[in-house]
Amino acid sequence: MRSLFQFACSGKIVKNSLRIAVVVGSILNLVNQGSAILAGTGISWVHVSLNYLVPYCVASYSAARNEMTPRGNQ
Known part of the structure; x- marks a missing residue:
């Protein structure tokens, strides 16, 4: 399993x-x-980078968890 x-x-x-x-x-x-x-x-460049990094991490995590979820035959 990946x-x-x-x-x-x-x-x-x-x-x-x-x-x-x-x-x-x-x-x-x-x-x-x-x-x-x-x-x-x-402007705060730390906040700029976090404003892009956080949505990237959330989207990646969510999509990866979705891919790992077993699917039944529908």
């Missing part, structure tokens, strides 16, 4: 998780740092 990490690193899951991370991370950055971005002041 491990969760092996499923999470599969091409299909990585590609979909990156798409989700770009969309959700961009929205989170606008919500969390929109005023700083519009004012042209400094």
